[in-house]
Amino acid sequence: xxxxxxxxxxxxxxxxxxxxxxxxxxxxxxxxxxxxxxxxxxxxxxxxxxxxxxxxxxxxxxxxxxxxxxxxxxxxxxxxxxxxxxxxxxxxxxxxxxxxxxxxxxxxxxxxxxxxxxxxxxxxxxxxxxxxxxxxxxxxxxxxxxxxxxxxxxxx
Numbered sequence: 001x002x003x004x005x006x007x008x009x010x011x012x013x014x015x016x017x018x019x020x021x022x023x024x025x026x027x028x029x030x031x032x033x034x035x036x037x038x039x040x041x042x043x044x045x046x047x048x049x050x051x052x053x054x055x056x057x058x059x060x061x062x063x064x065x066x067x068x069x070x071x072x073x074x075x076x077x078x079x080x081x082x083x084x085x086x087x088x089x090x091x092x093x094x095x096x097x098x099x100x101x102x103x104x105x106x107x108x109x110x111x112x113x114x115x116x117x118x119x120x121x122x123x124x125x126x127x128x129x130x131x132x133x134x135x136x137x138x139x140x141x142x143x144x145x146x147x148x149x150x151x152x153x154x155x156x
Contacts, residue, residue, distance in 0.1 A: 001142045003149055005132040006125075012154040013039045013130065014046035019151050021050020023144060026072060026098040029114055031106025034122030039130055040104050043122070044076050047102060059104070073099030080105040116141060 007013050020030075024047070034040050041059045048057040051070035060066040060078045068074040075097070106113055116138030123131040136145040 001145055002133060002135040003145055005134065005154075007039070007130045007132055007154060009128045010039070010042055013042045013132075014049065015154040016132065017043040017046020017048075018050040019046075019148055019154075021047040021052075021070075021074075021100075023147050024051060024072060024100045025140070025144070028072075028100045028144075029117040030100065030102045030120060031113055031117055032102065032104055032120040032122070033107055034120075035124065038122040038124055040122060043120070043132075044102055044104075047100070048074055048076075051100065073097065075099055075101045076104075077101065078104040079108050118144070 005016065007016055020043075030047075032040050032043065041057070044059075045057045048055075048068055048070065051068075051072055051074050053068040053070040053074055055068050057066075057068060057074075057076065060076055061080065064079065064081070065075060065077045068076065103109070103113070106119070118141050119135040119137070121133045121135075123133070125131055134145055134148070136142045
């Protein structure tokens with residue numbers, strides 16, 4: 001199942017993420033793609049808000065992963081510099097924990113990702129507007145995406 005959401009500005013991206021965070025469930029895995037500046041980290045900030053994270057969320061580009069605590073633990077990973085063959089960082093263990101794993105550049109480790117997951121691709125339409133394509137794999141993620149789709153307005 002796939003749905004496309006039009007996000008008109010940074011605040012709407014945060015609000016969209018907030019909805020995802022509020023509806024998130026334990027062991028959730030979200031793989032996200034998008035060019036530099038597309039809004040991957042902005043979306044992560046919104047998800048963190050929805051999870052009740054109080055810390056400032058920023059990109060884990062150089063640390064690979066940052067862990068935040070809220071209603072569920074939020075594992076924010078940036079695997080841009082990793083490939084599927086990386087042996088020194090046991091990513092799969094985080095996919096099995098009771099938190100939410102948010103993986104920027106998830107296609108770099110595609111064979112490590114669980115079969116059931118959410119895949120998000122952010123495309124830049126113009127300076128502010130983004131097309132956010134969300135693909136759900138597995139019945140729990142399809143039900144989740146249907147719930148997210150019930151929210152039509154992200155500007156408030």
